[in-house]
Amino acid sequence: MMTDCTKCHWSGMPARETCPRCHNSQWGDVDALAGTIVETTKVTRSFGGDLDPAQPYALIEVKAGGFRITHNAHELEVGTSVTVDQAMNINPIKNLDA
């Protein structure tokens, strides 16, 4: 389940009862969020063991406000505009002007 603030649409993590931006306490369900990849990393080792395959992650700045960390299966680059779905998958938004 993905939610955003019903008033200002801030939609970051971690979950909270009160919106950090407008202090509204009402949250609504959303199917997807638009945002931009602002950071990436690829984890090659964790808890003392090698990861095979390495696991790519991304930090998304949500367009309406807030940040979310997601798996970055397509290894998209910093600056890519994406949508985040309820399963926390990200997909690039195609540039219609291109």
Place this chain on the structure above:
Amino acid sequence: MQMIQQPPSQLREVFLIGTGQTDFVPSHRAEQTTHELLYRAAVEALNDAGLTFADLDGLAISSFTVAPDHSIDLAVRWNIKPQWLMDSCLGGASGNDMIQHAQQAISSGSAQRILVVSGDHFAGDDFKDLVENYNMSARTNFAQMPGMSPNTLFAMLTSNQMRVYGLTKSDYGSLVVRQRDWAAENRHAAYRKPLSLTDYLSSPVIADPLSRYDCVPVVSGASAIVLSADKCAGKSVRVLSSHAQHNPDNQDSDGLSTGLAQVLPKIWQQSGYTIADIDVLSVYDDYPAIVIAQLMDIGLLPKVDVSESLARLLASQQPYINSSGGQLSAGQAGAGAGLQGVVEVARALTDQGPIATHGSRVGLVCGYGMVTYRYGSCSNATILERA
């Protein structure tokens, strides 16, 4: 509504009169339990202060792995009859957290002598369990993400810091290598073997851009201090001021600054010192990027020409930074990491630290920790003075 401020009452001075610390041992090689480690550090601190458990009327503890026990359980095990108890759950900020509250308890007369102790031993999957269940945020957001750990989060923060300030891996390496030099003089440190910049740069990548020596090694160990209203002749350290700023940005920023920037004006005002007076400085160092963030918040590192300024600062040794080797070389003993810097600075101020630090008069200890999603939400600092 008009608030009428009360005049300040007469508060007692508070002294740090004893320190204790176990060896820090990589967890897979550690043989002692959490309770044994905490007890050993506590006894050493009391011996250092010339006291016994019977002399105490206060106890503060911080440990992830002492559960299901709490401070009252240790009070019973150790035959302490406390009038003041505290359990801090603030991880890397727990050392200063306990000092901040203990100082107020002693100042106001609620207690006379308080033992502050923290540490951890991680057996088997204890550390993995801690990371996966650190809080509801970790449990609900990250549990299904393979390989997710604090390294993943701080890798992304470090990438951003490198881009914003034009830093390279060598800049972080210079900090790590310098701390390893200090660790050679710390008999408790888990890693004391000299480390070169070449070693650092050629080490395996963990989560790019972080490589092995950027990620704090998890160890087992414990630290302890004794705080008292009574000065111990010749070896006391005065606790001048201790303040905190938690959740400064609601996790809605870039994490490249901490609450320290809001803490320090209070520290300077209350103590009468400035950063220029600090001889020894402990900066919480779970990752080199967090050291750099705090050095900026402290005002020791400008936000322009950061690479050159960092090199100059490290070479100047004014102040001495992380002179026990920090956690990056000594190891991070779980919640005990929050007290490691306090012991480091207290020992420097009583000529028990590295030879270069002998004669130091004023020290600052910075705490940081409790990742609530992307980076630590807790910051605090304590300023100590040779008494």
